[in-house]
Amino acid sequence: MTDMSTGPAILVEGLTKSFGDVHALRGIDLSVPRGTVLGVLGPNGAGKTTAVRILTTLLQPDGGRALVEGRDVVRDAAAVRRSIGLSGQSAAIQEELTGRENLELIGRLYHLSWPQARSRAAELLDQFELTDAADRAAKTYSGGMQRRLDLAASLVGRPQVLFLDEPTTGLDPRARLGMWDIIRSLVADGTTLLLTTQYLDEADELADEIVVIDHGQVIAAGTSEDLKGRVGGDVLEFTVPDRARIADAVSAIAKIGEGEAHVDEETGVISIGVGGRGSEALIEVVRALDGAGVAIQGLSLRRPSLDDVFLALTGHAAEEEEQPAKGRRGRRRSAKKDTAGATS
Amino acid sequence: MTAITVPAVQPPVGDPNLFTRARWAVSDTLTITRRNLLVWVRVPAYIMFTVIQPVMFVLLFRYVFGGAIPVKGTTYVNFLMPGIIGQSAAFATFGTAIALAQELKKGVIDRLKSMPMARSAVLAGRLVADTGRMFITILILVGVGYAVGFRFQNGFGLAVAMVVLATIFGLAICCIAAFTGLAIGDEESVQAFGLIWLFPLTFVSSAFVPISTMPGWLQAFAKNQPVTIVIDTMRSMALGGPIATNLWLSVAWLGGIFIVFVPLAIRAYKRAA
Ligand SMILES: Nc1ncnc2c1ncn2[C@@H]1O[C@H](COP(=O)(O)OP(=O)(O)O)[C@@H](O)[C@H]1O
Numbered sequence: 001m002t003d004m005s006t007g008p009a010i011l012v013e014g015l016t017k018s019f020g021d022v023h024a025l026r027g028i029d030l031s032v033p034r035g036t037v038l039g040v041l042g043p044n045g046a047g048k049t050t051a052v053r054i055l056t057t058l059l060q061p062d063g064g065r066a067l068v069e070g071r072d073v074v075r076d077a078a079a080v081r082r083s084i085g086l087s088g089q090s091a092a093i094q095e096e097l098t099g100r101e102n103l104e105l106i107g108r109l110y111h112l113s114w115p116q117a118r119s120r121a122a123e124l125l126d127q128f129e130l131t132d133a134a135d136r137a138a139k140t141y142s143g144g145m146q147r148r149l150d151l152a153a154s155l156v157g158r159p160q161v162l163f164l165d166e167p168t169t170g171l172d173p174r175a176r177l178g179m180w181d182i183i184r185s186l187v188a189d190g191t192t193l194l195l196t197t198q199y200l201d202e203a204d205e206l207a208d209e210i211v212v213i214d215h216g217q218v219i220a221a222g223t224s225e226d227l228k229g230r231v232g233g234d235v236l237e238f239t240v241p242d243r244a245r246i247a248d249a250v251s252a253i254a255k256i257g258e259g260e261a262h263v264d265e266e267t268g269v270i271s272i273g274v275g276g277r278g279s280e281a282l283i284e285v286v287r288a289l290d291g292a293g294v295a296i297q298g299l300s301l302r303r304p305s306l307d308d309v310f311l312a313l314t315g316h317a318a319e320e321e322e323q324p325a326k327g328r329r330g331r332r333r334s335a336k337k338d339t340a341g342a343t344s
Numbered sequence: 345m346t347a348i349t350v351p352a353v354q355p356p357v358g359d360p361n362l363f364t365r366a367r368w369a370v371s372d373t374l375t376i377t378r379r380n381l382l383v384w385v386r387v388p389a390y391i392m393f394t395v396i397q398p399v400m401f402v403l404l405f406r407y408v409f410g411g412a413i414p415v416k417g418t419t420y421v422n423f424l425m426p427g428i429i430g431q432s433a434a435f436a437t438f439g440t441a442i443a444l445a446q447e448l449k450k451g452v453i454d455r456l457k458s459m460p461m462a463r464s465a466v467l468a469g470r471l472v473a474d475t476g477r478m479f480i481t482i483l484i485l486v487g488v489g490y491a492v493g494f495r496f497q498n499g500f501g502l503a504v505a506m507v508v509l510a511t512i513f514g515l516a517i518c519c520i521a522a523f524t525g526l527a528i529g530d531e532e533s534v535q536a537f538g539l540i541w542l543f544p545l546t547f548v549s550s551a552f553v554p555i556s557t558m559p560g561w562l563q564a565f566a567k568n569q570p571v572t573i574v575i576d577t578m579r580s581m582a583l584g585g586p587i588a589t590n591l592w593l594s595v596a597w598l599g600g601i602f603i604v605f606v607p608l609a610i611r612a613y614k615r616a617a
């Protein structure tokens with residue numbers, strides 16, 4: 001397919017979608033240049049999946065428009081489908097079939113010949129380190145392996161634009177790191193990627209640009225550095241092991257920081273923005289706490305994390321968002337039993 | 345050179361020509377059919393449900409209840425077999441509804457819908473595979489029937505006609521099941537709902553007992569509902585007796601089911617989200 005477009009791989013303008021009185025998307029704008037990674041970051045229920053489903057032609061928007069590779073996802077859906085790959089929130093694989101059978105099946109549905117489908121499957125199994133398990137039923141795979149197989153399935157048709165909806169949700173930390181490596185290698189091949197995530201570090205790791213959405217709206221956009229800049233400089237963080245002294249610690253450092261200190265009561269971790277006065281503030285904090293007689297652990301000065309960004313942007317931490325379960329029909333929300341089955 | 349921002353809209357590309365699309369619709373349907381049959385042979389429970397359960401029904405009715413059920417003009421096992429074949433064809437459609445609900449929930453249907461494959465293939469492949477499965481069940485039942493004393497009384501041609509009618513009947517019920525599976529979209533609910541409509545429809549019919557043994561108020565329903573009409577037709581084909589009226593009624597009922605539920609199933613598939 002020749003492509004004369006000089007525009008972005010994904011362009012979204014004023015996209016809206018409601019389910020009854022739930023406004024899942026309230027006017028979203030996105031632009032993703034070719035060959036780059038956009039991280040769509042937001043808590044549960046923010047509207048990430050809805051946006052992905054519209055962009056992959058599964059759902060009709062109520063308003064606005066969306067183009068993928070210059071093609072309108074509503075009017076030219078068939079053409080869009082030829083250029084995209086989708087790996088949804090749960091592993092959409094046929095568990096009774098083997099990994100190889102799953103991929104060959106998808107290859108056939110992309111209208112590859114049998115020999116082509118076979119060799120494409122073998123190639124992907126190899127790339128995703130599933131060759132050893134290729135001829136076992138996919139239900140014997142670990143959660144991480146199932147996600148890899150699902151991702152492999154989304155690549156059978158060599159998509160120009162790939163959509164990954166929460167690719168690491170439910171994975172253990174090791175499987176998650178493995179997934180990150182794989183995603184990086186895909187991007188190195190020049191694929192445009194739109195990735196949704198609830199994990200702030202994931203967006204930070206993988207994305208060139210990040211869009212933060214909350215309640216169906218873009219509340220911030222930019223590079224990870226831009227977003228961190230919004231928090232206003234460095235963050236000082238330390239732990240007070242004696243929970244009873246947390247209040248003393250907070251009042252001791254109150255005048256040093258910019259804005260209020262953030263306290264995690266559970267872990268005893270206190271963080272406070274200190275603007276550009278990093279090292280100066282470090283010494284002041286040590287003095288102040290020493291003066292107040294509060295013992296601390298692990299004092300560190302760090303660049304703000306995206307957690308801090310979310311807090312600064314919305315006034316609440318991303319993870320605290322409650323999922324309004326009403327009106328859902330339970331679909332794709334069913335927590336996958338990721339630990340089931342063997343690990344490789 | 346600086347990039348000029350141009351509207352990124354591409355002119356719509358036409359779909360591949362009609363011939364290519366038709367070829368894909370067929371090959372995609374076959375691919376999905378093949379997948380469904382492969383899944384079926386891999387899961388012992390599915391084989392159990394489609395093969396062993398109907399056989400157990402035959403043995404149960406033939407030897408446990410059969411002695412207590414008087415029928416006019418023939419043996420109970422001859423009376424029973426067309427009924428149990430119809431009932432088994434109807435019950436086989438549980439698998440259709442459940443499989444579609446599962447695929448929907450797991451996101452398999454999303455994945456397939458996001459691909460450039462024929463959109464009709466998921467439903468068509470499901471119906472083809474499940475009808476094939478049901479056909480095997482019917483043949484096994486005929487074999488088991490023969491082993492326990494059942495005999496076709498009306499010649500080979502009408503015996504084949506009975507099997508064909510049972511299969512078309514099963515396919516019609518399959519379309520209803522496909523609609524419920526896609527519209528409800530949750531495995532357990534689909535199963536519960538299936539019991540609610542399939543049980544009365546198959547048991548309050550002429551499948552297992554002569555309708556004249558039922559209380560009068562029940563007879564009114566039992567006599568006029570489609571399962572009875574189809575099974576009576578099958579019975580006449582297998583054992584003899586007037587066929588024409590019931591056959592036309594069956595054709596009307598089954599045609600009606602297809603006309604209503606095929607579009608409903610397609611709509612539910614398109615909307616499934
Ligand atoms: N099919 C649907 N029917 C009703 N409500 C829905 C449906 N899909 C999503 N929603 C609602 O829309 C909002 C956004 O959902 P979603 O896009 O799945 O969020 P996310 O993927 O960010 O967790 C939520 O409030 C959700 O309950």
Ligand SMILES: [Mg+2]
Pocket residue numbers: 045048049050089165166
């Ligand atoms: Mg989601």
